[in-house]
Amino acid sequence: MARYALRRVLLAVPVLLGVLLIGFFLMQVVPTDPAVIRAGPQATQEVVDAIREELGLNRPLWAQFGFYLWRLLQGDLGVSIINNMAVTQELSDTIGPTLELMFASLFWSIPLGIGLGTLAAYWRGSMIDRCIMAVSVGGVSVPVFFLGLLLIWLVGFQWQLLPFTGRGGPLWTWDGIQAVILPAVTLGGVFVGPVARMTRTAVVDMLTADHVRTARAKGLSEFLVVLRHALRNALIPVITLIGLQIGFLLGGAVVTETIFSWPGVGRLAVGAILSSDFPMAQGTIIVLSAGFILINLGVDLLYAVLDPRVRLS
Numbered sequence: 001m002a003r004y005a006l007r008r009v010l011l012a013v014p015v016l017l018g019v020l021l022i023g024f025f026l027m028q029v030v031p032t033d034p035a036v037i038r039a040g041p042q043a044t045q046e047v048v049d050a051i052r053e054e055l056g057l058n059r060p061l062w063a064q065f066g067f068y069l070w071r072l073l074q075g076d077l078g079v080s081i082i083n084n085m086a087v088t089q090e091l092s093d094t095i096g097p098t099l100e101l102m103f104a105s106l107f108w109s110i111p112l113g114i115g116l117g118t119l120a121a122y123w124r125g126s127m128i129d130r131c132i133m134a135v136s137v138g139g140v141s142v143p144v145f146f147l148g149l150l151l152i153w154l155v156g157f158q159w160q161l162l163p164f165t166g167r168g169g170p171l172w173t174w175d176g177i178q179a180v181i182l183p184a185v186t187l188g189g190v191f192v193g194p195v196a197r198m199t200r201t202a203v204v205d206m207l208t209a210d211h212v213r214t215a216r217a218k219g220l221s222e223f224l225v226v227l228r229h230a231l232r233n234a235l236i237p238v239i240t241l242i243g244l245q246i247g248f249l250l251g252g253a254v255v256t257e258t259i260f261s262w263p264g265v266g267r268l269a270v271g272a273i274l275s276s277d278f279p280m281a282q283g284t285i286i287v288l289s290a291g292f293i294l295i296n297l298g299v300d301l302l303y304a305v306l307d308p309r310v311r312l313s
Contacts, residue, residue: 008300012293019289023282024065032276038081078279087283098253098264100171104180109188117199118231124204139193144252148186148259155182165261183260187252191245198241202234243299247292
């Protein structure tokens with residue numbers, strides 16, 4: 001198991017380097033000069049040139065990228081051009097709220113999606129199956145921003161049941177729980193449909209397998225047959241989809257955090273890009289990309305836990 005995990009970690013290293021390279025050069029093609037932003041609109045050309053030399057912007061691109069990697073190895077992500085604060089400090093203040101939002105979204109959406117998919121598979125062809133699949137298709141079709149704005153208008157303005165702006169506090173407090181409900185429902189709402197559909201497909205295939213028929217022949221209850229022998233063996237494709245969808249949730253978190261003014265990495269990334277704060281934008285790209293890579297690494301390790309044959313491949 002350790003050897004398999006080490007191999008997957010080593011494969012993730014070149015992927016992260018590629019992301020760093022692409023993110024760095026994308027920031028270079030933006031037609032905004034960071035030195036001009038740092039100096040201000042009234043600065044003279046001499047001041048701008050001095051700032052360019054201070055930031056190393058007058059060096060060749062390959063030298064800038066090499067220096068950038070060297071600083072990353074030392075844990076230095078640079079300083080924000082806008083507020084002159086360390087990027088690592090700003091990121092450390094926003095990673096926590098983003099993780100809270102992700103956890104709150106997955107906490108209810110994954111069990112609900114798997115449960116609905118299992119029910120639809122067991123009662124396949126019935127009205128229950130059709131209703132669950134209709135809801136799943138509808139959930140996939142609704143954009144994140146539309147669901148968020150609908151919840152804000154309905155639950156926030158009309159009914160005034162829950163707050164919809166900002167973070168009320170840590171997730172373990174009552175104010176924090178109230179504040180995270182609407183963003184978590186918005187972000188997790190688009191997650192339920194794909195999980196339910198994949199679970200239904202996988203469980204339907206497993207219910208006709210030989211080992212399931214053998215379990216029924218032994219006199220096991222339908223609950224144990226479906227849960228232990230069908231659902232467990234059907235989880236590998238479901239986990240694959242969950243891993244991919246969690247990665248896409250990082251993109252959805254950018255929209256959700258912006259709509260609900262949630263102080264997370266996604267909202268920080270949007271603000272950095274709009275204000276041409278290149279060090280901050282590059283830092284948020286690194287964090288979001290590393291999160292996506294870690295999620296896929298976790299999915300690969302779960303494969304090995306659920307199916308020992310994966311470790312031998």
